[in-house]
Amino acid sequence: MTQADLxxxxxxxxxxxxxxxxxxxGLHAERLLNLYPSTPAVVTRDEGLMLYRDMVLGRRFEDKCxxxxxxxxxxxxxxxxxxxxxxxxxxxxxxxxxxxWFCSTYRDxxxxxxxxxxxxxxxxxxxxxxxxxxxGRGGSMHLFSKEHHLxxxxxxxxxxxxxxxxxxxxxxxxxxxxxxxxxxxxTAAFFGDGTCNIGQFYECLNMAALWKLPILFVVENNKxxxxxxxxxxxxxxxxxxxxxxxxxxxxxxxGMDVLAVxxxxxxxxxRARAGEGPTLLECLTYRFRGHSLADPDELRAEAEKxxxxxxxxxxxxxxxxxxxxLATADELKGIDKEIDAEVADCVExxxxxxxxxPEELTRYIxxxx
Ligand SMILES: Cc1ncc(C[n+]2csc(CCOP(=O)(O)OP(=O)(O)O)c2C)c(N)n1
Ligand SMILES: [Mg+2]
Numbered sequence: 251m252t253q254a255d256l257x258x259x260x261x262x263x264x265x266x267x268x269x270x271x272x273x274x275x276g277l278h279a280e281r282l283l284n285l286y287p288s289t290p291a292v293v294t295r296d297e298g299l300m301l302y303r304d305m306v307l308g309r310r311f312e313d314k315c316x317x318x319x320x321x322x323x324x325x326x327x328x329x330x331x332x333x334x335x336x337x338x339x340x341x342x343x344x345x346x347x348x349x350x351w352f353c354s355t356y357r358d359x360x361x362x363x364x365x366x367x368x369x370x371x372x373x374x375x376x377x378x379x380x381x382x383x384x385x386g387r388g389g390s391m392h393l394f395s396k397e398h399h400l401x402x403x404x405x406x407x408x409x410x411x412x413x414x415x416x417x418x419x420x421x422x423x424x425x426x427x428x429x430x431x432x433x434x435x436x437t438a439a440f441f442g443d444g445t446c447n448i449g450q451f452y453e454c455l456n457m458a459a460l461w462k463l464p465i466l467f468v469v470e471n472n473k474x475x476x477x478x479x480x481x482x483x484x485x486x487x488x489x490x491x492x493x494x495x496x497x498x499x500x501x502x503x504x505g506m507d508v509l510a511v512x513x514x515x516x517x518x519x520x521r522a523r524a525g526e527g528p529t530l531l532e533c534l535t536y537r538f539r540g541h542s543l544a545d546p547d548e549l550r551a552e553a554e555k556x557x558x559x560x561x562x563x564x565x566x567x568x569x570x571x572x573x574x575x576l577a578t579a580d581e582l583k584g585i586d587k588e589i590d591a592e593v594a595d596c597v598e599x600x601x602x603x604x605x606x607x608p609e610e611l612t613r614y615i616x617x618x619x
Contacts, residue, residue, distance in 0.1 A: 275557040277481045278473040281488070282504060282534045282561075290509035291344075291516060295576040301508050302571065302582060304343060305335040305564050306589045308360035311369060314593045315359065315376060319543045323601070324376050328390045331360040333506075333538035336563035337470050338364045340511025341438055341531075344519060351399045351421075351437040353414035356391035357470075357537075358403030361440060365398040369596035379603035385614055386606045407441065408450040411467070414439030415454045418465035418528075436464045436522040438515075444475025446489050455530065459496040462527035466518045469532045470505065476541045477549050490532035498528050505533030506561040509570065536561075 293301065312330040319328050331338065334357075342352060342364035354361040362372050367383050375382030376390050383395045391405040401417060404410040417437040424433035445451060446469060458465050469489050473480050481487050493500025499521060503514040511533055518529035536558035540547030571577040606613075 276473065276479075276551070276554050277487065278471070278534065278536075279554065279557045281502075282506075285502065285504055285534065288501065288503050288510050289513050289517075290507065291512035293509060293512075293576070295571075298567070298571045298576045299581075299585065301339050301343060301512070302564070302567055302577070303585050303589065304339040304364055305508065305567065306586055307363055307369065307592065308335045308338060309564060310586075310589050310593045311359060311363060311372070311596075314373075314597060316539070316543060318376070318597065324390065325378070326389055326391075327356070328376070328543045329357040329541065330539050330543065331357050331537070333558065333562070334470055334472060334535045335360060336508035336511050336567075337440070337468065337505050337533045337535055340508045340533075341440075341466065341468055341515040344512050344515040345436060345438060348397070348399055350435050350519075351401060351414070351417040353401040353410040353417070353437065353439045354393070354403045355407065355410060355441055355445070356403055356405050357442075358391065358393045362393045362395065362398075362400055362403075365395065365400045367393065367395045367398050367400060369592055370599045371395070373596040373600040374603050377600045377603070378605065379600055380606045381600070381603040387614055407445045408448045411439050411441060411445075411450050411454045414465060415458060415463065418458065418463035419461065421464050422461065434464070434523050436466065436519050438466045438468055440468045440470060442475060443469060443471040443473065443480045443489065444478060444483065445469075446492070447484055455492070455496045455498065455528070458528040459498045462525060464522035464525075465528045466515065466522065467528060467530045468515075469530070470535055471532055472535050472537045474537070474541070474550070476545075488532070490530055493530035498530060499526075500530040500532070502532045502534065505535030506558070506563045506566065508563055508567050538562075 309332060312332050315328060315330060318324055338360045347366055352361060352365050359372055371383040375384050375388060375393055378386045378389060380386050384392055388394060391403050394400060394402045401413050414437045421433050421435040424430045471489060490500040490502040501514050504510045514531055518531055521529060568582050572579055
């Protein structure tokens, strides 16, 4: 399909009255431009720098993964998160580390880093080394850390949603049935726009609403499911509105703005901890690279890519911090340098780390005492 075909098919399936200009960047961009601004989080200098550091770590880590993949150090499918950092950072950093729970997809490296899994452990996992967070048996799509409450990456789309639902049910059951008043953990389940067209999504929304479970369904709507345009694949492209059918809270948010995401996440977390049940949070975002590192990314229109590149979440936060005198450009450059050193260190560590022993291939399939 050519770019002209793509524009046409979007128009033929799109909202009435959308202009030629809008078609150049697509309906997804139009939604972002028409978004009702949600109340962003107010941040202190320390919080702002923490968010900046987390997003830069995510970005630089992924860039390094691309380099290592093309140098033949990683095998299998590797899906990068560039462009979507505001979602991982905005949601996860609003939650309580090693208390709340997180569930990811195959695009999971940056979620793991935001959860606090050390970069050395994530990179080792990608190289299939024993020092990896899944002991080298999982690889890119199966990051897991009990210590950091990361319930896993999942290669099958939607597979993590019921797992997250189970974690949310556990919090509620411990508090209400077992009388543990301290059991107030909230779970965040991350998944994409394409995943919202499968059955598990609806089944889990139903149960979460029915039992008022403390869960955030975080949709990372990056417009694309491999090569399928979201607007051609779903009955109502505004995913957050599907919350109403289940009587739960729903919110759409600028997923390129970490403070907007953080604000929406804080509201949803507060509701969940107060026993008011789940939220469907739709973050409008975009992936800056192809679906996986095996995808040459020749399908998407250049104008569309340019539209979203101009809204780079890291640059937007940097501008905000400087404009509000929370940081100087030099300080931010200093953080960039520190992150580069951390990423270089994790590669060195992972390259030197041992492979799993062949005789232990099946170890960790079953829990050990
Ligand atoms: C159950 C299942 N069906 C199909 C696939 C093939 N598949 C891999 S990624 C993908 C698209 C998912 O798109 P989306 O949910 O928007 O996530 P994104 O890749 O954009 O992060 C599909 C259909 C799969 N992995 N699992
Ligand atoms: Mg998608």
